[in-house]
Amino acid sequence: MPIPPAILTPDFSTPTESVYPSPLRQTLGQSVQYIRTSTPPPEPKGAHGSADVTAQQPNGVVLTPPPTTVIEASKRLAAWTAVDRHVLPQYKVIGIGSGSTVPYVVERIVAQGREMNKDRVFIPTSFQSKELIVNAHLLLGDVDQYPIIDITIDGADEVDETLNCIKGGGACHLREKVLAEAADTFIIVADYRKNSDVLGRNFKQGVPIEVAQFAYAKLLQNVHLLGSPNAVLRMAQGKAGPVVTDNGNFVIDAPFPEEMMKDPYTLLTRLKMLTGVVEVGLFCHMAKAAYFGNQDGSLTVKWHDGRIERIDAGSSPVPQPAE
Numbered sequence: 021m022p023i024p025p026a027i028l029t030p031d032f033s034t035p036t037e038s039v040y041p042s043p044l045r046q047t048l049g050q051s052v053q054y055i056r057t058s059t060p061p062p063e064p065k066g067a068h069g070s071a072d073v074t075a076q077q078p079n080g081v082v083l084t085p086p087p088t089t090v091i092e093a094s095k096r097l098a099a100w101t102a103v104d105r106h107v108l109p110q111y112k113v114i115g116i117g118s119g120s121t122v123p124y125v126v127e128r129i130v131a132q133g134r135e136m137n138k139d140r141v142f143i144p145t146s147f148q149s150k151e152l153i154v155n156a157h158l159l160l161g162d163v164d165q166y167p168i169i170d171i172t173i174d175g176a177d178e179v180d181e182t183l184n185c186i187k188g189g190g191a192c193h194l195r196e197k198v199l200a201e202a203a204d205t206f207i208i209v210a211d212y213r214k215n216s217d218v219l220g221r222n223f224k225q226g227v228p229i230e231v232a233q234f235a236y237a238k239l240l241q242n243v244h245l246l247g248s249p250n251a252v253l254r255m256a257q258g259k260a261g262p263v264v265t266d267n268g269n270f271v272i273d274a275p276f277p278e279e280m281m282k283d284p285y286t287l288l289t290r291l292k293m294l295t296g297v298v299e300v301g302l303f304c305h306m307a308k309a310a311y312f313g314n315q316d317g318s319l320t321v322k323w324h325d326g327r328i329e330r331i332d333a334g335s336s337p338v339p340q341p342a343e
């Protein structure tokens with residue numbers, strides 16, 4: 021096919037610096053009212069949590085709407101405390117997870133100030149977190165530019181007593197796992213509903229398994245045989261057909277019996293051996309700590325070495341580094 025004449029004209033072939041278009045979105049430091057996200061709005065009823073925190077920035081800019089429910093307040097408490105303790109000034113490459121808790125992480129990072137953030141780069145785990153980063157006017161990078169990350173902070177669907185997690189409720193677990201693995205420090209933030217002893221007790225929908233599209237029917241059969249007879253292909257809402265991930269794959273949700281969930285590492289390795297599986301939403305022994313905001317405004321922090329820390333209501337966020 022002949023090349024259209026417009027492409028051959030000199031103006032189009034060699035743009036110089038002065039002819040590059042300016043970005044359509046504002047750059048770091050310009051004012052913004054809200055971080056826009058695809059996160060659903062907080063549930064309408066329920067009391068405020070006792071988290072005594074506001075989203076007000078020093079310059080008066082409000083970045084996310086204040087939580088209107090205990091659950092939202094708990095998410096924010098966990099996110100803010102984890103950022104205060106773990107996102108240290110010397111950290112320059114920061115992985116941003118996905119889900120409804122992560123906007124509070126970004127909000128708190130923005131509150132560290134323009135000076136602190138101006139030479140940091142932020143790596144997204146999904147379309148959603150890319151939007152969060154761009155809308156907060158932070159510098160966007162990718163894991164292929166920055167395969168070593170100082171810290172990644174992410175949500176979770178459920179966390180057990182030894183910090184194994186189910187992730188992938190938002191179908192982002194492939195990129196989330198890559199960024200968790202690439203990070204020197206991986207921190208989980210969540211509300212109290214995610215704090216569990218055994219995976220699958222609270223999050224009943226099953227282990228999310230991202231699979232190549234053409235292999236899904238065969239994989240469903242295999243996952244049934246492996247011990248999850250009720251495994252299903254995740255269907256989209258607002259679209260006919262299955263959920264398609266940011267990577268163009270399908271997701272199978274596979275609930276397994278508690279006996280199998282008590283040993284998530286064995287289950288993970290068995291699932292990963294199935295041909296056509298791209299990634300499994302079981303994160304085993306990856307997190308350094310998990311922060312849970314509680315209903316009463318306190319926090320529970322589970323550490324990788326088995327320690328469980330309690331932070332009383334009203335004493336957090338406290339900017340005391342834990343490492």
Ligand SMILES: O=C(CO)[C@H](O)[C@H](O)COP(=O)(O)O
Nearest residue numbers: 119120121175188189190192
């Ligand atoms: O794994 C995820 C997305 O794939 C999320 O981190 C997980 O679903 C938790 O989300 P939320 O913060 O909304 O509870």
